[in-house]
Amino acid sequence: MSDKNAQSYWKGNLRIVFSLLLVWFFISFVCGILLVDVLDTIRIGGFKLGFWIAQQGSILVFVILVFVYIKLMDDLDAKYEDSKPMEDGDAGDSE
Numbered sequence: 001m002s003d004k005n006a007q008s009y010w011k012g013n014l015r016i017v018f019s020l021l022l023v024w025f026f027i028s029f030v031c032g033i034l035l036v037d038v039l040d041t042i043r044i045g046g047f048k049l050g051f052w053i054a055q056q057g058s059i060l061v062f063v064i065l066v067f068v069y070i071k072l073m074d075d076l077d078a079k080y081e082d083s084k085p086m087e088d089g090d091a092g093d094s095e
Contacts (some may be wrong), residue, residue, distance in 0.1 A: 011055070016069065016073065016076065020069055024058075024065055024074035027057065028058035031050070032050070032053050032054040036053075036054060046062075
C-alpha cells in the first residue's frame with residue numbers, strides 16, 4: 001500500500017473509531033448520567049427510561065457498535081484492498 005493510501009486508510013479508520021466512540025459516549029454518559037432525570041419521565045415496560053439506559057441500554061448499544069464497527073471496517077478494508085497491488089504470493093496458486 002502506498003503512503004498516500006496508508007494515510008487515507010488510517011484517517012478513515014480514525015473517523016470510524018471517533019464517530020462510534022462519540023455515539024457510545026452520548027448514550028452511556030450523556031443519556032445515562034446527565035439526562036437521566038429528563039429521561040426518567042418516560043416509562044418503557046414500567047421502568048424509567050433513564051434507569052433502563054444506565055443499566056441495559058448502554059451495554060446493548062455498545063454491543064451493537066461492535067458489530068457496526070466490524071461492518072464499517074470490512075467496507076473500508078474492501079475499498080483499500082482493491083487498490084492494493086498484488087504480490088507474488090497473493091495469487092492463490094499453491095505448488
